[in-house]
Amino acid sequence: xxxxxxxxAAGFAALALALAACSSTSASSAPEKAADPEARVVVANFRxxxxxxxxxxxxxxxxxIAGCLETLAKYDQGTKTVEPMLATSWKQSSDTEWDFELRxxxxxxxxxxxxxxxxxxxxxxxxxxxxxxxxVNPKTIKKVEALDADTVRVTTPAADPLLxxxxxxVNAGVLSPAAYTETGIDPMNxxxxxxxxxxxxxxxxxxxxxxxxxxxxDVKLAGGEIRYITEGATRATQVQTGEADISMSIPAxxxxxxEADKQISVLKADSxxxxxxxxxxxxxxxxNVDLRKAVTMALDLPAMAASVYEGAAQPAxxxxxxSEPWxxxxxxxxxxxxxEAKKLVEASGYKxxxxxxxxAITERAEFAGVGAIIQEQFKQIGLKANVVTKSYGAVEPxxxxxxxxxxxxxxxxxxxxxxxxxxxxxxxxxxxxYNLSHxxxxxxxxxxxxxxxxxxxxxxxxxxxxxxxxLAEDAVNVWLVNEQAIDGVGSKVQGYVQDPLTRYVLTKDxxxxx
Amino acid sequence: MSxxxxxxxxxxxxxxxxxxxxxxxxxxxxVSPGDPVRAxxxxxxxxxxxxxxTVQAYAEQFGLHDPMLVQFGRWLGxxxxxxxxxxxxxxxxxxxxxxxxxxxxxxxxxxTLLVAILVSIVLGVVSATRAGQWPDRLITSMTHAxxxxxxxxxxxxxxxxFAVRFSLLPSAGYDSPASLVLPVFILALRPxxxxxxxxxxGVRQALDSEHVLAARARGLGRTQALxxxxxxxxxxxxxxMVGVWFAGLLGGSVIVEVIFAIxxxxxxxxxxxxxxxxPVAQGGVVVVVTCAVLVTxxxxxxxxxxxxxxxxxxxxx
Numbered sequence: 001x002x003x004x005x006x007x008x009a010a011g012f013a014a015l016a017l018a019l020a021a022c023s024s025t026s027a028s029s030a031p032e033k034a035a036d037p038e039a040r041v042v043v044a045n046f047r048x049x050x051x052x053x054x055x056x057x058x059x060x061x062x063x064x065i066a067g068c069l070e071t072l073a074k075y076d077q078g079t080k081t082v083e084p085m086l087a088t089s090w091k092q093s094s095d096t097e098w099d100f101e102l103r104x105x106x107x108x109x110x111x112x113x114x115x116x117x118x119x120x121x122x123x124x125x126x127x128x129x130x131x132x133x134x135x136v137n138p139k140t141i142k143k144v145e146a147l148d149a150d151t152v153r154v155t156t157p158a159a160d161p162l163l164x165x166x167x168x169x170v171n172a173g174v175l176s177p178a179a180y181t182e183t184g185i186d187p188m189n190x191x192x193x194x195x196x197x198x199x200x201x202x203x204x205x206x207x208x209x210x211x212x213x214x215x216x217x218d219v220k221l222a223g224g225e226i227r228y229i230t231e232g233a234t235r236a237t238q239v240q241t242g243e244a245d246i247s248m249s250i251p252a253x254x255x256x257x258x259e260a261d262k263q264i265s266v267l268k269a270d271s272x273x274x275x276x277x278x279x280x281x282x283x284x285x286x287x288n289v290d291l292r293k294a295v296t297m298a299l300d301l302p303a304m305a306a307s308v309y310e311g312a313a314q315p316a317x318x319x320x321x322x323s324e325p326w327x328x329x330x331x332x333x334x335x336x337x338x339x340e341a342k343k344l345v346e347a348s349g350y351k352x353x354x355x356x357x358x359x360a361i362t363e364r365a366e367f368a369g370v371g372a373i374i375q376e377q378f379k380q381i382g383l384k385a386n387v388v389t390k391s392y393g394a395v396e397p398x399x400x401x402x403x404x405x406x407x408x409x410x411x412x413x414x415x416x417x418x419x420x421x422x423x424x425x426x427x428x429x430x431x432x433x434y435n436l437s438h439x440x441x442x443x444x445x446x447x448x449x450x451x452x453x454x455x456x457x458x459x460x461x462x463x464x465x466x467x468x469x470x471l472a473e474d475a476v477n478v479w480l481v482n483e484q485a486i487d488g489v490g491s492k493v494q495g496y497v498q499d500p501l502t503r504y505v506l507t508k509d510x511x512x513x514x
Numbered sequence: 515m516s517x518x519x520x521x522x523x524x525x526x527x528x529x530x531x532x533x534x535x536x537x538x539x540x541x542x543x544x545v546s547p548g549d550p551v552r553a554x555x556x557x558x559x560x561x562x563x564x565x566x567x568t569v570q571a572y573a574e575q576f577g578l579h580d581p582m583l584v585q586f587g588r589w590l591g592x593x594x595x596x597x598x599x600x601x602x603x604x605x606x607x608x609x610x611x612x613x614x615x616x617x618x619x620x621x622x623x624x625x626t627l628l629v630a631i632l633v634s635i636v637l638g639v640v641s642a643t644r645a646g647q648w649p650d651r652l653i654t655s656m657t658h659a660x661x662x663x664x665x666x667x668x669x670x671x672x673x674x675x676f677a678v679r680f681s682l683l684p685s686a687g688y689d690s691p692a693s694l695v696l697p698v699f700i701l702a703l704r705p706x707x708x709x710x711x712x713x714x715x716g717v718r719q720a721l722d723s724e725h726v727l728a729a730r731a732r733g734l735g736r737t738q739a740l741x742x743x744x745x746x747x748x749x750x751x752x753x754x755m756v757g758v759w760f761a762g763l764l765g766g767s768v769i770v771e772v773i774f775a776i777x778x779x780x781x782x783x784x785x786x787x788x789x790x791x792x793p794v795a796q797g798g799v800v801v802v803v804t805c806a807v808l809v810t811x812x813x814x815x816x817x818x819x820x821x822x823x824x825x826x827x828x829x830x831x
Contacts (some may be wrong), residue, residue, distance in 0.1 A: 050557060050789075052604040057558040130575050131555055131568050184606060202614050203777030204688060229686060229775045233670065237685040241677050393548035393556065412560075433565050 035494055035511035041224045043505050044235040044244040048203065048228030052184040056126045056133040060170040063187055065248075066208055066226045067195035067506030069173035072100050072119070072152070073164050075418040077499055080325055082164040082418075086114065086174055086192060087152075090167075095159040096142070100152045100167065106215045108176035109189040109196040116146035122174045123154075133171035135416035140166060161455045165417040170503055194219040194508040204228060208506065220495070220511040239264055239488040245512065246496060246505060250486040252312035252366075263491045268312075269500040270321045271485040272414040275313070275367075277358070277374065277478040282402045282438030285350045292475035294344035297337045298381045299374060305481045308369045313481035318472040320413065321482040326420065326464035331472055341381040355384040359399075359407040361392040367408040370480065374408075402438045409436070410483065414501060421460075424448055424467055428476065437476050444470045528807045533590075535803050536796045540586050543790050550790040551578055554602050557789035576602050589796060598797035603789060608797035611782060616764075616801050618688060619779035622771075623763035625698040627756055630705035634752070637706070638713025639745060645718060653714075657707035665700050669773045672696050686775040697774045701767055705759045712755055717748030757813035761806035765798070 045065060051057035055069075063069035072087035087100040106114040123144040126136050141163075143155040156163055166172060179190035189196050192215065195208035209223040227244065229235045236254030238244035240261060250258060250266070258266050279286040279295070286292055301315035317334075320327035358374060360367035371387035378385050385406070398404055413423045426432045429448055430440035444467055451463040471477075485500040494511040497504070543550035551573045555564040573579050577588065592599050598608035641653040676696060677685035684693045720726055726743045730736070734743075768780035779798055786794035 050603055052606045054558070054605075058560055130571050131558060131564075134559065184604075201689070201777075202611070203782075204775070227687070227775070231686075231772050231775065234686045234773060234775055237673055237678060241681060241685050243677075243685060243687070391548070393553045394546065396548055396552060 033513040035220050036514045037220065038222045039492075039512035039514070040222050041245045041493065041506065041510060041512055042227060042238075042243065043224065044227050044229045044238040044247040045505075046230060046232070046235065046249040047502075048230060049206075053187050054129065054185060055122075055173050055175070056129040056131065056136070056171055060133075060173050061502060062206070062226060062228075063173065063191065063197075064170040064503045065505040066193075066197060066206055067224070067504075067508075068187060068191035068193045068197050068208065069170060069175070070192045071168055071170065071172050071174065072102075073168040075165065075168040075501075077418075077497075077501070080418075082168050085168075086119070087167070090164060092163075093153075096156045098154045098156070098163050099147065100154065102150045102152065103215065104150060106192055107213055108178075109191055109193075109211055109213075110176050110178055112176050112178070114174065114176075114192055115149050116152045117149075118177055119152050119174050120144050120146045121177055121180070123152075123172060125180055126171055133169070133416065134422065135166045135169035136171045159453045161453065161460065162417060162419055162421060165419050168418070169416040171416060195221075195224060195506050198223075214508060216508055219508045221506070224506045224510075226506075236488060239490055242490060245490045245493050247488040248485075248502065248505070250488050252310045252486075255310060255312050255486065258488045265489045265491070267487045267489060267496075267498040268484045269498050270314070270323045271483045271500050272321065272324075272420075273410050273412050273483040274316050274319070274321070275364075275370070275408070275410045275480045275483060277480055278399075278407045278409060278436050279475075279477050280402060280404050280406070280438055281440075281476060285348070285352075285356070286405070288348045288350065289474055290344045290348040291350055294341040294348070294381055295378065295383070296334050296475050296478050297341035297344070298377050298383075299334070299478055299480070300336045300377060301333055301480055304370060304373055308366050308373065309481055309483075312486060313483050316479035316482050319468045319477075319479055320420070320464075324413075324420075326461040326468065328465050328469055328472075331469075334478075338380050345381050345383065352382070352384060355386045356405040358385050358387045359395055359404060360387055360389045361395070361407070361409055362389050363392050364408075364410065371408055399436055407436065418501065420464060421448070421451060424464065425452070428467075428471060439471075439474070439476045441470060441474065524807070524811055528804060531803050531807055532800050535799050536589070536593075537586060539787070539795045539799050540582070540589070540792060542787055542795070543792060544582050550792075553788075553790035557603050557791070578602075589793070593800070598800070599793040601794045602791045603794075608793050611794055612779075612797045612801050615777060615779045615782040615798070616805065618777055619764055619767070620805070622694065622697060622701070622767060622776065622778055623760055625694055626701040626763055627705065627760055629698055630702040630709055630759070631752070631756065633702070634706050634709030634713050635745070635749065637710040639717055639740070639748070641710065641714040642717035642721065642748065643740070645714075650714075653710065657710045660703040660707040663703065665769050666773070668703070669696070669700055669770065672700065673773075686773070688774075688776045688778075693774070697767075697770045697776060701763065701770055705755075708755060708759075709752055712751040713748055716751045717744055720744040720747040723747070753813050757810040760809050760813075761802075764802045764805055 045062065047058060047062055049059040049062045051059045053059050053063065060069060070086050072085060073082045074085040076083050086103055086106060088103050090098055090100045093099050102114065102116060102119065108114055123136070126133055127138055127141060127144065132138065140156065140160065141154060142157045145153050147153050154163060174192060175185065175187060176190040179186050187197050189198065194211050194214045196211050197206050198209050199207045205228060206226045210219045210221060229238065232249065232251035233254055235247040236250050236258055239247035240258065255266065258264050279292055281287055305311065305313045305315045315333045317331040318328065322329065358371045360371040368389055375385050375387055392409065395404070395407065399407055411423065411427065413420045415422050425448055426434040428435060428439050429445050447463050447467045451460050454460040454463060485498065485502065487498050489496050492513050494513065495509040551569050552564055555568065555572060577585065589599060598612065600606065601608055601611060637653045641650045644650045673685050673696065676683045683695050687693045721744055726739055729739050729743055765780050765783055767778060768784045771778045771781040779802060783795055783798040786798060
């Protein structure tokens with residue numbers, strides 16, 4: 001990995017600025033026309049609720065994008081800060097205690113008051129789940145209690161500066177007490193958001209009406225519909241035909257058709273997912289850092305992004321996307337250097353007796369092509385590899401047990417909270433619960449442990465950057481491309497702000513012209 | 515065989531089919547690589563990470579640590595009391611997911627077969643009565659092509675043409691009769707080709723049969739002979755095929771259901787198996803098998819009633 005070259009730094013700083021500029025893009029079609037107050041917007045969503053609206057599951061994301069579910073705090077993608085939502089403020093009363101002051105006079109859509117009792121019950125419901133949420137679970141939150149009618153105290157097991165981020169997770173959403181029934185969660189008219197769910201067609205769609213009493217002011221749309229369309233090409237077609245006004249997560253294969261359509265705006269933002277060639281650091285041959293560096297130098301990442309991903313992804317510079325505040329702007333895309341890579345292979349002393357195995361998981365169809373390219377580029381440095389395609393579920397036990405050479409997979413860095421600490425801890429620390437690369441470095445762990453309790457955001461981000469530099473320097477894995485969130489938006493839609501973390505779509509400011 | 519014995523035999527056959535097929539589905543996670551409990555958690559939360567305590571607690575809640583036969587016996591016991599159990603992912607009754615899905619699939623399969631039957635009767639009769647001539651050759655070529663075109667290739671083409679280019683039909687969904695036009699058309703192509711061959715063959719045989727020749731000799735017109743003797747007789751092989759195709763469509767229209775976002779049975783069972791949600795997969799299979807056996811029985815009856823020899827026998831009996 002080459003660092004510090006002025007020209008490269010300048011180039012990538014420019015790239016980072018460009019990416020940062022588009023990291024929260026919006027569609028502002030036809031601003032000269034007045035919004036239609038009777039308009040309804042149809043959203044083709046990639047996710048369907050499957051867990052009976054359990055808030056500890058990913059179903060919470062559907063309720064959040066629908067403009068129903070709200071949280072005490074909200075992470076603003078533009079300012080990169082946690083801001084008030086159902087709570088107006090919060091303070092840390094001790095290392096482990098946080099007091100949230102609730103917004104007054106907020107009503108649930110069923111007319112009941114949102115008070116500390118309701119919020120406490122809602123959060124405790126998630127904490128008691130058999131399979132608790134990643135951001136809100138008994139390991140991260142010890143207790144939630146009402147101090148008075150308007151104050152909720154959240155107690156953590158240890159000092160946790162990220163608690164407000166956890167309260168901004170969709171899994172920490174607040175529903176009216178009436179939503180919790182004996183047969184599961186009933187979200188109909190039980191949220192606080194700008195839109196109230198009024199009916200659902202099982203497996204098909206959720207219909208919402210404007211919340212006339214929304215606490216944050218007037219809602220521009222009369223309502224909306226969230227359609228559950230898991231097939232990417234179908235979502236792309238829906239916005240092309242005008243059946244949907246917004247289609248989320250457009251696949252790369254449909255990008256060209258949408259970009260050619262003048263009636264559609266295609267919005268792209270860095271998503272926190274990086275396609276990665278995981279290397280098994282715990283056994284030969286990739287327990288040798290020289291060999292890991294050699295394979296990094298062998299791969300032409302820009303060509304891969306342009307070909308397999310059809311330009312819908314950016315070549316990765318390291319474990320983070322350049323637009324993230326904790327990314328090292330001096331890290332560049334690893335340069336192809338076949339001669340140097342050959343020398344490193346030689347220096348590693350590795351004598352290949354049989355081909356290495358690259359597992360391409362079938363859940364991501366493009367990995368078969370990526371694997372084939374890697375196989376070819378490895379040949380140039382004298383490494384033989386075979387690509388095998390398997391489902392992730394089938395290989396997970398072996399990968400977790402360290403019985404593999406390489407696996408092509410991808411990972412969301414900002415799992416439920418807009419901060420990478422969970423990812424850095426689980427995926428790369430010595431005791432990490434999801435350390436697929438089986439990497440262990442005490443210096444790295446020390447940095448992560450410091451970050452876990454660091455209250456100052458700038459200092460914490462600096463610790464993340466240092467940790468990322470260690471991962472890059474040790475060439476733990478080959479981070480291939482940073483994936484992009486791509487949404488298609490019809491020309492009649494106004495005020496749509498793309499959220500790369502896929503939490504907000506139907507907002508009070510979303511509008512549509514006739 | 516007496517009618518009672520026939521009914522009893524059908525009921526026993528249905529029970530055996532339900533038991534065998536549900537046991538086969540039950541075996542899937544036990545013989546598949548990977549951890550079924552982690553698969554369940556992955557379905558709820560799109561991530562591989564699940565700590566051991568969560569995995570254990572989840573397995574405990576649904577009794578997934580019990581031996582395979584104990585779990586199957588538990589399901590069987592519930593089933594005989596009319597309970598299909600709870601989904602391992604949503605925790606809701608399986609029936610709440612299966613019954614809406616079977617309704618969707620019945621409409622899809624029914625529409626598909628209706629279209630296929632009507633089209634194939636026309637094509638088969640024309641092909642048989644013009645055997646060796648250009649209409650016959652054209653129809654034969656067309657039906658051969660229908661077999662060869664895969665659904666996943668045809669669906670995007672038709673969507674591009676009828677939904678994107680001409681805005682005539684919806685591209686996906688299940689909320690109006692128009693939304694079923696493309697899925698039904700795509701699903702109908704293969705049965706049309708098989709049915710047409712069957713009708714052609716049946717009609718050809720009927721045309722050459724002695725009783726039709728005798729009827730013509732008695733002065734019956736060609737069209738009358740065709741409608742009264744040839745077509746009914748020629749359709750006999752069709753009904754058996756319809757039953758088989760119906761059973762296949764109930765669970766086998768996964769690709770079309772995914773492409774057109776139709777919340778039907780094929781997709782439900784497929785997703786349930788992938789996610790390791792065995793109660794839903796079993797409930798789905800039980801309903802599909804039951805429907806298939808019932809429909810096959812009805813088709814048998816139609817087959818018998820459609821047989822002119824049987825009807826003559828009934829009249830004279």
